[in-house]
Amino acid sequence: MCGVFFLADIVYDIIILDYHTFMSTLSVPLTPSLEEFIRRQVKSGKAANKAHVVRYALQRLSEAEAVEVVLQSERELAEGKILRGNLRVIAKRKS
Numbered sequence: 001m002c003g004v005f006f007l008a009d010i011v012y013d014i015i016i017l018d019y020h021t022f023m024s025t026l027s028v029p030l031t032p033s034l035e036e037f038i039r040r041q042v043k044s045g046k047a048a049n050k051a052h053v054v055r056y057a058l059q060r061l062s063e064a065e066a067v068e069v070v071l072q073s074e075r076e077l078a079e080g081k082i083l084r085g086n087l088r089v090i091a092k093r094k095s
Contacts, residue, residue: 028054 047053
């Protein structure tokens with residue numbers, strides 16, 4: 001299942017990123033264990049290359065942060081921490 005998921009990401013990278021997004025290069029120091037993890041992902045075929053592993057990890061981190069925002073909102077709603085009224089008026093009060 002993971003192989004299929006990564007294959008979909010590779011296709012996404014080829015179709016979307018290669019044609020519509022300018023990508024920059026970033027140099028990041030890695031611990032030996034992270035470097036080994038990346039090497040294993042590429043060697044096993046779960047990722048096309050090292051850059052794909054890093055992009056995939058960053059995409060997942062971004063998704064996790066978005067999920068956390070939604071969960072935090074749900075917790076606040078359950079706690080009764082909701083705002084009602086005109087959003088422009090509320091925004092002015094908060095700033």
